[in-house]
Structures are given as C-alpha cells and as structure tokens.
Amino acid sequence: MVIVGAGMDAEKVARWLRQAPDRYEILGNFDDRTRELEEAKPSVQYLGNLDDLLVFCRRTLPDIIILSIFSLSRERFLDIFQKIRVLPVDIEIALRKSGSDPKKASSEAEFSMILIEKQPLSGFDYIVKFLEDKIISILLLLFLSPVFALIAILIKYDSKGPIFFEQMRYGFNSNPIPVLKFRTMYTDLSDPTGVQKTVRDDPRVTRVGRYLRRYSLDELPQLWNVLAGQMSIVGPRAHVASMRVGEGIYEDVVKNYLIRHKLNPGITGLAQVRGCRGEVKTLRDARRRLSYDIFYINHWSLFLDMKIIMETIYIVLFKNDDTY
Incomplete structure (x- = not known):
C-alpha cells in the first residue's frame, strides 16, 4: 500500500499499520504539502506529490491507497479523491475511532479503515x-x-x-x-x-x-x-x-x-x-x-x-x- 499524506496524520497511521507487518507493506507516502512533511519527519519514505503518485502507480501498482488526511476541507478531500480514483486499486480512508485522542501516539490511538473506492474485477x-x-x-x-x-x-x-x-x-x-x-x-x-x-x-x-x-x-x-x-x-x-x-x-x-x-x-x-x-x-x-x-x-x-x-x-x- 501507499499512504497519501506526509504530515503527522500519515505518520500515526503508518506506525499503526506496522503493528500488522504480515498484512501491510508500506511502499511510501505522497503529499503536495511539503511543509507538513518537514515538520513530521516521517519514517515512511516520501516519494513525491499526487502527480508523482499517478506516475508511480502506472509502474508499481499497489493494492491499496490509504488517505490519512484528517484535517483537510471537504473540497480539498474531493479534489484529491477525484485525482486518484482513476487508479485500479482499493482506496481507503483512515479515520480515528470515536473517543480516541488525536494527540496520542499511533501505538495508543485507534483507527478504522473505510473503503471508499473498490478495485474492479478482484478475486x-x-x-x-x-x-x-x-x-x-x-x-x-x-x-x-x-x-x-x-x-x-x-x-x-x-x-x-x-x-x-x-x-x-x-x-x-x-x-x-x-x-x-x-x-x-x-x-x-x-x-x-x-x-x-x-x-x-x-x-x-x-x-x-x-x-x-x-x-x-x-x-x-x-x-x-x-x-x-x-x-x-x-x-x-x-x-x-x-x-x-x-x-x-x-x-x-x-x-x-x-x-x-x-x-x-x-x-x-x-x-x-x-x-x-x-x-x-x-x-x-x-x-x-x-x-x-x-x-x-x-x-x-x-x-x-x-x-x-x-x-x-x-x-x-x-x-x-x-x-x-
């Protein structure tokens, strides 16, 4: 999978996913916001912006793209979704479960994954x-x-x-x-x-x-x-x-x-x-x-x-x- 979002949100999701290494392999993350990238100092390799994501997925098609962008406006979220939904992959959004503390580390915070676009012709x-x-x-x-x-x-x-x-x-x-x-x-x-x-x-x-x-x-x-x-x-x-x-x-x-x-x-x-x-x-x-x-x-x-x-x-x- 790849993660869209290179800020603290993405870093928390990445650490949470690493708790199940037998299920998830994170190939990298992508984001247009380089300032958030510098502040978060992510452990996942940053591979570029959303245009780079499209190029990357033409060459190395992942199974899943995870959107980990909790703080974006609805308009910005829809812009990102429309841009990447052309890819033949499952697209999921990471959401904090009700009652979780957004300031906690990913090992303590709890997330749920919601499928918002399904890959056609799977299985x-x-x-x-x-x-x-x-x-x-x-x-x-x-x-x-x-x-x-x-x-x-x-x-x-x-x-x-x-x-x-x-x-x-x-x-x-x-x-x-x-x-x-x-x-x-x-x-x-x-x-x-x-x-x-x-x-x-x-x-x-x-x-x-x-x-x-x-x-x-x-x-x-x-x-x-x-x-x-x-x-x-x-x-x-x-x-x-x-x-x-x-x-x-x-x-x-x-x-x-x-x-x-x-x-x-x-x-x-x-x-x-x-x-x-x-x-x-x-x-x-x-x-x-x-x-x-x-x-x-x-x-x-x-x-x-x-x-x-x-x-x-x-x-x-x-x-x-x-x-x-």
Whole structure:
C-alpha cells in the first residue's frame, strides 16, 4: 500500500499499520504539502506529490491507497479523491475511532479503515474474466483462421503495404499498448498517431478497407492482444492517447475520462452496442460514451459480457450501416 499524506496524520497511521507487518507493506507516502512533511519527519519514505503518485502507480501498482488526511476541507478531500480514483486499486480512508485522542501516539490511538473506492474485477470475478478472455480468443483464432488468410490475401491484392497496422493506444491503468488491426488505409496516407480522425468516405481508406471497417473485420487481429493479456473481448474501447474531442485532448476535456482504464480495453463494449460508434463529434458524445464505460466497470458480470457479445454479432451482421 501507499499512504497519501506526509504530515503527522500519515505518520500515526503508518506506525499503526506496522503493528500488522504480515498484512501491510508500506511502499511510501505522497503529499503536495511539503511543509507538513518537514515538520513530521516521517519514517515512511516520501516519494513525491499526487502527480508523482499517478506516475508511480502506472509502474508499481499497489493494492491499496490509504488517505490519512484528517484535517483537510471537504473540497480539498474531493479534489484529491477525484485525482486518484482513476487508479485500479482499493482506496481507503483512515479515520480515528470515536473517543480516541488525536494527540496520542499511533501505538495508543485507534483507527478504522473505510473503503471508499473498490478495485474492479478482484478475486473470483478476475478469474472468471481472465478465463473468458483466454477461452474465447483461442476458439475464435482457431475458427477464424481461414478468414484471416482470406483477408490477408485481399489486402495484399488491393494495395501495397503490410497486412497489419499497429497503433499505440491506452491500455489498463493508462499504460500504452500496441493494438493490432488489419490495414484498411493506403500506407502512405495512414496516421499511426490517430490525430487525424477517420470520417465517412475517407479517401485514405482502401476498397477492401471499406468492407473490413463496415463489418468490423479490421478488429479481428486484436484477438492476439486479448490472448497476450493486453485487451479483453469486452471492455471500454481502446483510444489513442492523442484522441481529440472539440478543441482539446479527450482526457483533458472529459471529466473522469481515465476511469475507463481501470479495466483492460475491449474489442467491443457496452458503448458500442448502445450506438456509440464512429466519429466523436461533440463533448456530449464523449460524455455519453464514458457514462456507458463507467456503468460497465461498476456492473460487470459474465452475463453482461455474453449479452454484449451477442448484441455485437447481431449489429455487425444485421444492423450495420456504412461505418468508418
């Protein structure tokens, strides 16, 4: 675990946690208030401010983040919580039990831990989701291997260039992953960064590419991403880091956008089967997609995944218009 708060509050909580070394390993603490740090002289290593905490958790993901900031205002507490709740970890707040003396040392004071944000897909749910992804991806890769071969031949016949197209996108915990697709654009006109949006009747798209995009066949190579553990069959869609909506970058203008990275991105997702496909033109469109992603994260079940997969197949085969 890591502790948010580097003052006397955090030091008391750290000493209290050390009474159970078999349960807790404290990796360090983070706080924006350096003056409190100097006054407390903490025994736990100070690792930086809240921005440093986000970077640290991208690299070394803890199980728990403990907020030990008893004296903060409600507004400041909410600011901190909103900033760190995008991380796929349990977030707990340390509270003094009623009747405890805040001036006593941690060995005498008593604390309770209250869970305020739960890590999605922990325990048995994680195992079910893991097995679902592995089994379905293996079966589909075997079953669709002739389709892969046919598409590869058509792509090479239609235009010069590689069969596959690789693009860096956001993965679990906002870490970049290489997402694999069948190439649908002319090689010299493609945009690996994703800055230039794909629009209807886009001249960059090849003849074969139009059919691949219409029936979402260009997404099939992502089954390899699923098998490698970088993606899931169902989850929030993987967006490029530079994806824009309106006049700004997606994550800068859409509040709580990074919450969608608390799970592996999916080949399909709840937002896609609810009509959120194609170009994101307005901030309202972006927020609508995010609302579906957050609902999926908070209400995941195997039944929901199977329902989304069945709806995806139906939409692709029978209700698909000319997407891009």
